[in-house]
Ligand SMILES: Nc1ncnc2c1ncn2[C@@H]1O[C@H](COP(=O)(O)OP(=O)(O)OP(=O)(O)O)[C@@H](O)[C@H]1O
């Protein structure tokens with residue numbers, strides 16, 4: 071599904087990714103761990119097509135080169151990024167945003183756009199699965215949401231848009247114990263043979279709930295170690311100092 | 315035609331010209347021009363006298379220059395003050411006698427005068443340059459005693475009403491442009507709603523500037539008699555030209571006891587091209603008098619066009635318990651400039667006013683909110699609430715807020731809130747990541763920003779206005 075070869079990324083003269091290789095197949099869950107500032111969010115941004123990076127190397131998504139595609143085209147083709155710091159957009163009603171977003175993606179995929187009533191029914195259902203109070207949906211997007219509420223809202227959007235590749239950037243940070251379980255359940259219930267996950271995290275506790283097939287350690291812009299789920303457990307005990 | 319139409323501004327879809335034969339006044343501002351206008355409109359003598367009085371007054375007035383947007387000196391002798399399609403000179407006519415080219419023009423503008431059914435429930439007065447070419451649904455309205463016609467027709471058929479109210483809200487000598495308008499106004503709408511009558515449909519006027527080198531001097535007068543209600547909407551477009559054209563309108567509203575007037579504007583005059591060449595100077599005086607007790611006047615404006623917009627739709631709250639409202643969206647892009655706001659003058663007891671202003675600035679544009687709230691000493695227990703929000707797109711545009719506040723009454727309160735925000739790349743990236751393209755993203759954010767004002771528009775127009783807002787900002791981010 072995703073094949074990254076020798077990826078380098080530079081922004082504002084800062085060379086961040088320095089030759090990164092990663093392959094993800096449908097149905098797999100990959101975890102990326104690594105010290106602060108190692109380039110994890112940068113990788114997520116580059117995959118989703120954020121402007122401003124100077125890119126070298128090659129990224130193929132379902133055989134297609136990503137470099138040609140705009141951010142929204144990538145999104146429409148099923149790449150989803152749950153942001154480390156979800157943005158607030160004042161004035162924009164959460165429901166309106168979610169509906170516009172879903173309909174843009176549906177339209178691009180050749181599906182019929184949903185009318186307001188059908189949409190509302192759908193979103194209520196998804197929200198209640200994640201224990202999100204309906205009241206949030208009529209508030210301005212992320213405005214005044216607590217850190218954890220914002221993160222849950224990201225997962226709600228993931229479940230709504232049904233992406234093929236979901237990148238979760240520290241979605242677990244800021245979640246309380248119950249919310250962590252709910253979010254993990256949300257991810258697990260969405261896991262399938264067709265879709266894949268790239269989960270960026272600092273903590274093993276999320277990986278206790280969502281069992282990864284691979285754990286990668288990203289350091290100084292490169293993946294320096296790859297292992298199975300046990301690598302995460304080991305890192306939790308020893309930290310990065312042994313391997314970095 | 316002296317100036318070639320500009321073909322390079324693809325975003326302004328109303329920029330075409332209609333090729334009709336025109337009747338014009340002599341060039342320049344003079345007594346001769348005024349007599350020409352009055353004569354061609356077959357006006358009674360009192361109207362001519364009124365115009366000449368204004369003209370004499372104008373000679374001693376100076377053009378104001380305190381506004382923020384500066385403009386090159388207008389040569390008032392180099393303008394035509396009256397231009398009308400030859401075929402329309404014999405008004406009034408029935409719809410099937412109107413020049414097909416003009417009907418076609420309105421059809422292109424989305425205002426089908428003939429197939430009225432498509433604009434169901436909305437009566438339209440269509441003003442083409444200096445004359446009203448058609449008014450629809452007249453018969454239905456007449457049955458209820460409602461008068462909806464061009465001001466020219468009202469001067470002839472309803473002189474008592476016109477004499478009583480014309481100039482009663484904006485005096486002849488009010489200020490330079492208002493006085494100029496009083497001397498040379500050509501056409502506009504007249505509305506009278508009789509006592510205890512709710513106007514059964516939206517009334518609207520569609521202003522179109524077509525001829526070049528011509529100023530448009532619209533005059534509109536709306537009177538809501540005791541216990542009546544009317545909702546009125548005006549729309550405006552003009553061809554694309556590299557000259558600046560002047561639109562100097564006077565609009566007067568009078569609400570008597572327990573009456574309500576809702577006045578909405580969707581202004582989309584040609585804004586000029588991306589380099590700031592051409593466009594309309596929209597210098598307009600709009601004022602409403604809440605003359606009766608419990609009366610209410612509500613202004614809603616969506617100002618997206620014009621090279622310069624300079625206007626302050628105002629309310630004079632004379633009647634006890636009267637209410638004034640002002641909801642505004644002013645969008646400036648490229649080199650457009652706006653200096654707009656409102657005046658709320660509280661005279662009566664328990665009067666209330668509310669101001670919601672949303673200014674959006676993009677490109678190199680400059681957007682100014684200027685507003686006056688004045689509570690006089692007899693206006694006990696009065697209240698004003700003002701909220702001014704500015705949204706900036708990019709780094710080269712400007713937004714300014716100047717509220718003038720005068721409270722002469724200890725029992726009254728004035729509240730003012732202001733915010734300035736910027737659409738940033740990160741917000742757009744977030745939207746893009748959710749599958750929205752740049753335009754959808756901007757439109758979503760901007761419409762969210764102006765929601766409170768858009769909601770005030772009659773439903774039929776809110777959707778159009780929403781699209782217009784998005785179109786005027788196309789390509790301004792990223
Ligand atoms: N626009 C930029 N200009 C300069 N430096 C940048 C820019 N964006 C990111 N960086 C730097 O690149 C490095 C990688 O940042 P990134 O956000 O990818 O780290 P991360 O691995 O996600 O860290 P964390 O675990 O703290 O979230 C950091 O040192 C950061 O300061």
Ligand SMILES: [Mg+2]
Pocket residue numbers: 110111112154239
């Ligand atoms: Mg990060």
